[in-house]
Amino acid sequence: MESRRIAKSAVGSIVTLGAILLLGLAGSSLHMQAQNDGDDDEASRIEKGFKIAPVPLNMAGKDRSLVGLGSYLVNAVGDCNGCHSSGAPPIGFYPFVTGKNPYFKQPAKVDPTVYLNGGGSFGTIGVVGTPTGPNGYAGPAIISRNLTPDKNGRPEGHTLAEFKDIIRHGIDFDHVHPTCTAAQLADIQNGGTPACIPTGPIPTSPGQPDYQNDPDGNLLQIMPWPTFSHMTDRDIEAIYEYLSAIPCIDNTVSTPPAGAPNELRNDCGK
Numbered sequence: 001m002e003s004r005r006i007a008k009s010a011v012g013s014i015v016t017l018g019a020i021l022l023l024g025l026a027g028s029s030l031h032m033q034a035q036n037d038g039d040d041d042e043a044s045r046i047e048k049g050f051k052i053a054p055v056p057l058n059m060a061g062k063d064r065s066l067v068g069l070g071s072y073l074v075n076a077v078g079d080c081n082g083c084h085s086s087g088a089p090p091i092g093f094y095p096f097v098t099g100k101n102p103y104f105k106q107p108a109k110v111d112p113t114v115y116l117n118g119g120g121s122f123g124t125i126g127v128v129g130t131p132t133g134p135n136g137y138a139g140p141a142i143i144s145r146n147l148t149p150d151k152n153g154r155p156e157g158h159t160l161a162e163f164k165d166i167i168r169h170g171i172d173f174d175h176v177h178p179t180c181t182a183a184q185l186a187d188i189q190n191g192g193t194p195a196c197i198p199t200g201p202i203p204t205s206p207g208q209p210d211y212q213n214d215p216d217g218n219l220l221q222i223m224p225w226p227t228f229s230h231m232t233d234r235d236i237e238a239i240y241e242y243l244s245a246i247p248c249i250d251n252t253v254s255t256p257p258a259g260a261p262n263e264l265r266n267d268c269g270k
């Protein structure tokens with residue numbers, strides 16, 4: 001009797017031990033599966049990125065994973081080309097090849113000749129509710145920039161560190177429309193239209209709201225950096241790497257931002 005009881009409880013503990021081991025294995029394999037899903041997801045985004053890139057890519061010296069991921073973020077998520085193209089105006093019209101516009105139920109084909117070359121005009125910042133200056137001056141028209149790389153392979157001529165500052169903090173390193181100086185405000189008072197953003201609070205025309213904003217001309221307007229600022233470092237690096245791999249375009253067709261005649265031009269080294 002005694003020996004049988006010992007045997008039974010021994011069997012019991014082996015069964016229990018087995019169950020614990022099995023549970024443990026199941027747990028860790030579930031965990032591994034979750035991790036693999038993460039890797040698979042990134043891998044499929046990278047492949048998708050290469051599939052949807054609308055232009056040939058210069059992969060020389062590039063990190064393949066970053067370029068693919070960057071293409072995915074630019075072409076499937078960020079809609080950068082929806083704004084940063086000379087084919088973009090009027091506002092929000094994605095630049096497609098004629099006859100290949102999905103909004104007209106045609107098979108979509110992005111126009112590679114104006115891809116990310118800038119020049120989309122968004123009108124004055126007055127349209128987004130920022131205060132107008134003396135005489136109702138709303139500041140210069142806001143125009144999207146050329147994002148293609150120059151002959152040195154730097155997207156819109158900026159370093160990665162600068163690019164991160166642009167995406168995280170909306171800093172305009174080109175100072176295309178700085179905050180108006182006192183002299184410029186006086187100029188506006190006399191009917192001038194200098195390429196600067198008027199400061200508030202602003203003497204408004206009758207019936208116009210005074211937003212009491214204090215605009216900073218060094219901040220990019222319209223560009224969705226407040227949203228993009230939440231991206232991970234790797235995502236921003238991926239976008240930069242992708243933008244380094246697309247073809248250079250020297251945009252001679254668009255009206256450049258006031259006061260910055262060369263802003264859309266690009267030295268492609270040709």
Ligand code: HEC
Binds near residue numbers: 078122174219
């Ligand atoms: C809703 C329109 C819009 C979208 C979408 C958009 N941008 Fe912009 N972006 C702009 C405009 C307009 C400017 C210029 C703003 C100004 O002059 O104040 C700008 C400026 C920039 C600049 C500064 C360029 C320079 O020379 O300093 C960079 C870089 C940039 N955008 C990158 C991107 C990237 C990358 C994406 C996609 C992930 C993107 N933008 C999506 C409208 C947009």
